Amino acid sequence: MTPVFLVRRLGLLAAALFGVSLLIFVLLRLLPGDVATIVGGVQATPEQLAVLRERLGTDRPLPVQYAEWAGGVLTGDFGRSMLNGVSVTDELARKLVVTLPLTLTAAVLAVAIAVPLGAYAALRQRAPDGAAVSALGQLGVAVPTFWMGIMLSVVFAVQLRLLPAQGFPADGWAEPGRAAASLVLPVLTLALAQAAVLLRFVRSATLEVLQADFLRTARAKGLTTGAALLRHGLRNAAMPVVSVLGIQIASLIVGAVVVEQAFSLPGVGKMLLADVGNRDLVKVQGTVLLLSGLVLVLGTVIDIVHRLADPRLRDTP
Amino acid sequence: MRLLEVEDLTVRFGDSTVVAGVRLSLGAGERLGLIGESGSGKTLTALAVAGLLPPGAAVTGSVRFEGSELLGRRERAIAPLRGAGIGFVFQEPLTALNPLMRIGAQIGEPLRIHRGLSRRAARGAAAELAARVGLPDPERIVRAYPHQLSGGQRQRVGIAIAIAARPALIVADEPTTALDVTVQAEILRLLTALVEEEGSALLFISHDLAVVAQVSRRLAVMRAGRVVEEGPTLDVLRDPREPYTRQLVAAARATSWNPQETPS
Ligand SMILES: Nc1ncnc2c1ncn2[C@@H]1O[C@H](COP(=O)(O)OP(=O)(O)OP(=O)(O)O)[C@@H](O)[C@H]1O
Numbered sequence: 001m002t003p004v005f006l007v008r009r010l011g012l013l014a015a016a017l018f019g020v021s022l023l024i025f026v027l028l029r030l031l032p033g034d035v036a037t038i039v040g041g042v043q044a045t046p047e048q049l050a051v052l053r054e055r056l057g058t059d060r061p062l063p064v065q066y067a068e069w070a071g072g073v074l075t076g077d078f079g080r081s082m083l084n085g086v087s088v089t090d091e092l093a094r095k096l097v098v099t100l101p102l103t104l105t106a107a108v109l110a111v112a113i114a115v116p117l118g119a120y121a122a123l124r125q126r127a128p129d130g131a132a133v134s135a136l137g138q139l140g141v142a143v144p145t146f147w148m149g150i151m152l153s154v155v156f157a158v159q160l161r162l163l164p165a166q167g168f169p170a171d172g173w174a175e176p177g178r179a180a181a182s183l184v185l186p187v188l189t190l191a192l193a194q195a196a197v198l199l200r201f202v203r204s205a206t207l208e209v210l211q212a213d214f215l216r217t218a219r220a221k222g223l224t225t226g227a228a229l230l231r232h233g234l235r236n237a238a239m240p241v242v243s244v245l246g247i248q249i250a251s252l253i254v255g256a257v258v259v260e261q262a263f264s265l266p267g268v269g270k271m272l273l274a275d276v277g278n279r280d281l282v283k284v285q286g287t288v289l290l291l292s293g294l295v296l297v298l299g300t301v302i303d304i305v306h307r308l309a310d311p312r313l314r315d316t317p
Numbered sequence: 318m319r320l321l322e323v324e325d326l327t328v329r330f331g332d333s334t335v336v337a338g339v340r341l342s343l344g345a346g347e348r349l350g351l352i353g354e355s356g357s358g359k360t361l362t363a364l365a366v367a368g369l370l371p372p373g374a375a376v377t378g379s380v381r382f383e384g385s386e387l388l389g390r391r392e393r394a395i396a397p398l399r400g401a402g403i404g405f406v407f408q409e410p411l412t413a414l415n416p417l418m419r420i421g422a423q424i425g426e427p428l429r430i431h432r433g434l435s436r437r438a439a440r441g442a443a444a445e446l447a448a449r450v451g452l453p454d455p456e457r458i459v460r461a462y463p464h465q466l467s468g469g470q471r472q473r474v475g476i477a478i479a480i481a482a483r484p485a486l487i488v489a490d491e492p493t494t495a496l497d498v499t500v501q502a503e504i505l506r507l508l509t510a511l512v513e514e515e516g517s518a519l520l521f522i523s524h525d526l527a528v529v530a531q532v533s534r535r536l537a538v539m540r541a542g543r544v545v546e547e548g549p550t551l552d553v554l555r556d557p558r559e560p561y562t563r564q565l566v567a568a569a570r571a572t573s574w575n576p577q578e579t580p581s
């Protein structure tokens with residue numbers, strides 16, 4: 001990998017983060033509704049509202065508000081909630097304790113499910129079981145995440161009583177066992193939804209590799225089809241899958257918001273939906289920036305990994 | 318005992334028969350040119366010999382290599398013959414190589430498979446093979462990746478892979494078709510020289526009469542899945558019996574090529 005590429009890629013990331021922060025800020029200011037009317041209540045007089053706006057800082061020019069917010073974010077300070085004055089950074093940290101384990105475990109599980117199943121579906125393309133696996137994947141893509149979550153709760157929590165259906169311990173990870181148990185169904189829901197999408201890509205990447213000329217060369221050297229696939233196919237099939245992973249991070253995070261709502265988990269996503277309702281702009285913009293920043297950063301990391309793994313990309317500037 | 322005896326070889330994809338009762342025979346050290354228009358079944362015939370047909374192909378007939386029947390054997394039983402008994406050179410040198418693997422590892426792989434060479438030893442052997450096929454700066458080129466090589470260099474790699482484990486038969490499927498005209502002649506010379514040195518037999522596939530005539534004294538002409546004519550190259554060229562072969566010769570003459578210049 002050339003240093004030029006690294007500098008350019010990181011420059012691109014910085015520009016994208018800046019653009020996204022600006023976009024979030026402007027779009028939220030275009031939303032109808034005003035936090036002052038929510039804090040002040042419906043009976044507040046225009047004078048009281050003006051005082052409130054001055055205290056909240058929403059009466060100042062937008063560029064000043066943006067500069068203050070962005071400057072704070074750069075030092076790790078996401079500002080204070082307009083509704084109750086708590087530090088947004090602290091709130092995010094509290095919620096990430098739920099959201100990060102949820103998404104990371106789901107992502108790992110999704111890959112662990114999709115890669116072997118997708119490869120199997122490709123290898124057994126002509127057999128009934130291979131076709132069944134593909135069909136199951138299609139079904140998984142079609143089923144809405146929210147509904148899948150409810151179905152899993154009905155079966156495992158309500159009928160089998162194996163796992164908690166809702167919520168998360170109020171004391172967080174103080175009792176790791178209980179906290180983990182309450183994440184099992186949400187993780188499963190999110191992972192299955194992601195795995196279904198990923199499975200299709202793994203399957204098509206494997207099919208492509210299966211008919212690649214170099215796989216025939218590998219067999220012509222004396223390898224059996226299985227050995228050729230392991231030694232030459234896997235890495236080649238992994239390349240397109242890795243780039244899809246980079247794109248899928250966004251849908252993983254959107255999925256997390258849905259799943260937190262479905263299982264009423266006190267995570268970033270659930271908080272975000274509540275804050276939008278309250279027009280708590282500072283909290284909303286901080287949360288959205290964090291989530292989109294996560295998508296952009298992870299996307300960049302995957303892009304760089306992809307480059308390192310593929311010698312053809314490594315040589316291009 | 319002939320080195321390779323193919324009898325009544327038939328390949329079908331569903332209802333369409335693409336190779337229909339092909340008969341070929343090659344003795345140790347012999348060369349045979351297999352010629353025919355595009356789609357006549359040359360590649361599938363060659364692939365069928367070593368069990369390399371794509372999925373969906375149904376094959377019947379008989380393929381005997383060094384006296385033992387290969388058709389109907391499990392892949393596990395045929396794979397050890399590939400590379401060690403029968404080496405392949407393919408048409409597209411770029412796609413035939415693994416884009417993510419270093420040249421040295423790819424050249425050395427047959428030796429790792431069949432001789433159990435260590436990674437280190439295989440790399441050393443790969444550099445020697447790279448030198449033998451005329452690749453420049455072998456020590457450096459074995460660390461390169463396929464995309465860093467020219468088309469001609471890639472086909473030299475393909476030839477090095479084919480001869481690595483010193484097979485008794487080399488099958489070359491249009492090894493020069495994808496190359497520039499200037500490079501074609503060099504690759505052809507290299508291939509014939511190495512086959513000569515190794516004493517291997519050669520099944521050389523092409524749709525170009527002029528090219529086949531340079532390589533082989535014996536010729537088989539395929540059309541629509543069948544061998545329509547077979548015999549000494551010069552006889553076939555001077556006195557083509559089948560109308561199709563006559564067309565081929567006429568076409569070759571039209572491009573100012575003279576069969577009298579062929580070595581006999
Ligand atoms: N996987 C496949 N499925 C169905 N038909 C196939 C398949 N592979 C080849 N064929 C058909 O078999 C016939 C013979 O193909 P083959 O590749 O052996 O021709 P060829 O003589 O090598 O031609 P060329 O000079 O173009 O390489 C062609 O008509 C082709 O369409």
Ligand SMILES: [Mg+2]
Pocket residue numbers: 359360361490491
């Ligand atoms: Mg062909």
